[in-house]
Amino acid sequence: xxxxxxxxxxxxxSLVDTLGLSSNMLKLNTHTVAPILTHFINQSxxxxxxxxxxxxxxxxxxxxxxDKLSKDNYRPISLxxxxxxxxxxxxxxxxxxxxxxxxxxxxxxxxxxxxxxEAALIEFLNxxxxxxxxxxxxxxLFIDIKRAFDMVDHSLLLNKLYLLGFRGVPYxxxxxxxxNRHFKVxxxxxxxxxxxxxxxxxxxxxxxPLLFLIYIDSIFRLHLKGKIIVFADDxxxxxxxxxxxx
Numbered sequence: 001x002x003x004x005x006x007x008x009x010x011x012x013x014s015l016v017d018t019l020g021l022s023s024n025m026l027k028l029n030t031h032t033v034a035p036i037l038t039h040f041i042n043q044s045x046x047x048x049x050x051x052x053x054x055x056x057x058x059x060x061x062x063x064x065x066x067d068k069l070s071k072d073n074y075r076p077i078s079l080x081x082x083x084x085x086x087x088x089x090x091x092x093x094x095x096x097x098x099x100x101x102x103x104x105x106x107x108x109x110x111x112x113x114x115x116x117x118e119a120a121l122i123e124f125l126n127x128x129x130x131x132x133x134x135x136x137x138x139x140x141l142f143i144d145i146k147r148a149f150d151m152v153d154h155s156l157l158l159n160k161l162y163l164l165g166f167r168g169v170p171y172x173x174x175x176x177x178x179x180n181r182h183f184k185v186x187x188x189x190x191x192x193x194x195x196x197x198x199x200x201x202x203x204x205x206x207x208x209p210l211l212f213l214i215y216i217d218s219i220f221r222l223h224l225k226g227k228i229i230v231f232a233d234d235x236x237x238x239x240x241x242x243x244x245x246x
Contacts, residue, residue: 003034003041006089010082017081018056018184026082041087048172054084056194057183057204078183078204088206091173095210103164104213105220110232111209120231124238127227131240139226141237148233149212150200154178157201157215164214177207 007030010023026033044050061074098104099113109120131138145151161174181202182194201208201215212232219235220228226239 001034001038002090002093003038003086004030006086007034007037009089010085015079017079018058019053019081019083021082023082023085026086037083037086040083041090044087045091045173046169048169048176050084050087050173050176052180054081054087055177055181056081057181057202058191059183059185061185061187076203078202080202080204085206092206092210098164098210098214104217105230107220107228108213108217108230110230110234111213117231120229120236124229124236127229127238127240134240136240136242139239139241141239143235143237145233145235148216149203149208152200152212152215154199157211160214160218 007023007026010027012027013023016022058079060077060079061071062077064073064075066073104112107123109115109117128138128140158171158175158178162171166174181197183197184194185192201211209232216230216233219230224237226237228235228237230236
């Protein structure tokens with residue numbers, strides 16, 4: 001059963017989500033909960049609805065270093081409901097056509113199987129060396145988009161999903177998935193009031209990175225001069241040219 005495989009493949013964790021569940025709890029009861037979750041997930045996919053109870057994340061502030069009273073010295077960790085992660089993993093398997101048919105540009109190296117920062121760096125340097133050996137001049141622009149994942153516009157993302165073929169119920173599912181999302185900050189045993197999240201892809205989710213790649217993929221169709229290589233939201237644009245003095 002697919003759901004059993006997904007549950008067993010979850011990263012072991014005792015952290016409890018907003019529904020009072022953890023991956024460890026589900027793993028201990030896999031064969032009991034799998035048929036129930038399978039029915040629940042199928043109903044969500046058939047009706048294009050994601051329950052609002054699955055769209056509440058817990059944000060845990062993780063201290064890095066320095067003054068503990070400064071909010072800038074904490075890194076937020078987003079804990080999504082475990083059931084939603086299982087649902088997302090099942091859907092992501094059905095979105096593999098994006099990779100099979102090379103729909104996402106090959107110069108995107110972030111969050112993709114068989115690609116990493118080292119491969120991106122090698123391609124960039126190869127391009128550099130080839131053109132330097134041709135006595136070409138090389139210019140490069142490096143871009144790092146600040147808080148890129150948090151600034152994704154949901155209406156634009158839905159439009160991009162529509163253009164990729166997500167129509168009807170699948171489109172409705174993503175529309176429901178992205179809407180009415182909330183998060184609560186947890187410190188010790190205390191929770192904040194829920195905050196509405198109007199922008200961004202869900203941090204700590206399974207689909208978040210893939211949705212961001214879909215969102216940013218259109219940058220490769222801007223007909224920029226030169227070659228662009230991207231790792232998630234980090235970009236390197238290289239431009240080679242001859243410089244002739246008359």
